[in-house]
Amino acid sequence: MxxxxxxxxxxxxxxxxxxxxxxxxxxxxxxxxxxxxxxxxxxxxxxxxxxxxxxxxxxxxxxxxxxxxxxxxxxxxxxxxxxxxxSWDGERLSRYENVKPRLICRLINRERNRDLLEEVPHVPYLDLAVVFHVLVDLEADDRIATMLVRREHLKWWHVTEEEVRRAAGENTEKLLPAEFKTLCAVLAQAGMEEPPVQADPAGAYRMYVLTNSIQNFGASAILYKDVLKKIGAFLKEDFYVLPSSIHEVIILPESSAPSWRETAMIVKEINETQVMEEEVLSDTPYFYRRSEGALALPGWEKEA
Structure with missing residues (x-):
């Protein structure tokens, strides 16, 4: 059939x-x-x-x-x-005072979601877009139910896009706090033995995973206030952020990484071979420079 x-x-x-x-x-x-x-x-x-x-x-x-x-x-x-x-019937969802404490941010790819982004409020970020959801339910086993915020919802609630953005930004870190672990610890927890990219013979690659407490749309943790600054302080150096999926990013210290272009090849290979199409975030690695306190796109992306 x-x-x-x-x-x-x-x-x-x-x-x-x-x-x-x-x-x-x-x-x-x-x-x-x-x-x-x-x-x-x-x-x-x-x-x-x-x-x-x-x-x-x-x-x-x-x-x-x-x-x-x-x-x-x-x-x-x-x-x-x-x-x-x-518990979440239509009447509750129609009132902004009910949904405001449950608004959260998610990161998606901007180019891959051009049609969707025409229908929803969003904020451009690098080559990505921040969209907003209502966290309808979060069960004990970390299953999650959400509702995507669309433009018509703003009319129902009589609020602006900026009000939704501000509320979601405040809520996300509280409802879904960040988790920062070594990649080896994450793989061991998942029952896997080898990382998706191999270290060189000297074991040069030191990799970490940044996600949220339920590992669901956890890439948005890069938006949390000071989280990248704290990671830089922990690593004591600048670092790459590899968008391994919509659910998490990999943190790779600069001293452990190949060139920016080689890093991009690693991300692209992982996306093509190990990530479901619906869960791909981006093929572009980002770089966090502590002196600037912000993520940056590679030079060739800025020129495009």
């Missing part, structure tokens, strides 16, 4: 199982890096929220050996659990 056939058949199967007063429709959504995802949108009479369950993961389960009925049951079970949780 092709993915398109799976999607159409699943929509029919789920619709047939819903109780009166509830409905489902298929929706294609533009996600990070221009990827379109298909999901089932559930609606219910008298309920303002419409949860969406995306189907790619469930098609993978079907391909891995689960029966179609098993997968349909999993989707219906998830909808049932979401339906019972009305």
């Amino acid at each position: 092709t993915y398109e056939q799976f999607v159409e058949r699943m929509e029919e199967r789920v619709r047939a199982a819903l109780a009166p007063g509830r409905s489902v429709r298929l929706r294609s959504a533009l996600k990070n890096n221009g990827r379109h995802r298909k999901g089932l949108v559930f609606t219910e009479a008298g309920v303002n929220t419409s949860p969406t369950i995306y189907l790619e993961e469930y098609y993978e389960r079907y391909q891995a050996g689960s029966s179609f009925e098993e997968v349909a049951g999993q989707i219906l079970a998830l909808y049932g659990s979401v339906r019972m949780d009305r």
Whole structure:
């Protein structure tokens, strides 16, 4: 069964199982890096929220050996659990005083998301863009549910883009504090033995990982106040920031690094071979110079 056939058949199967007063429709959504995802949108009479369950993961389960009925049951079970949780209904989301303490920042690639950025408030940063989300739910196992802030939300809330930016900037570090660890410690925690790039025979590469407390969209930790300044003080030298994914960046001290162009080749290779397309942040390494206290693009990017 092709993915398109799976999607159409699943929509029919789920619709047939819903109780009166509830409905489902298929929706294609533009996600990070221009990827379109298909999901089932559930609606219910008298309920303002419409949860969406995306189907790619469930098609993978079907391909891995689960029966179609098993997968349909999993989707219906998830909808049932979401339906019972009305902690963030449409009325709560429509009031700015409710969402303001939950606004957070995320970093995405600017060029790869040109279409999306036409629809959402954002702030350019290097070759990236800062976008804003409402942190709807953060569960004990670090699963996260968010809502992307779009331009129409600003109208609902009667606020400016600057107000949202300021609130999100203040909240993100509090809700999702930064974590800074050696790359070896992170890989050991994940059960991996080797780093994605090899050290030279003398072990010259000293690499660290900067992310947030849940390792989800943790690359935005580079935006936190003084975090890069503190890393520079710890390393006692300038350093590269390698955008390894939207979830984390790798910190590479200048004394341990090859040239800027060679570093860019490393980032590009990792993105092409080890990072899902939807999770790529950038192919461009950045450089933090302590005397300037800011990240910089490589010279060839500035000239482009």
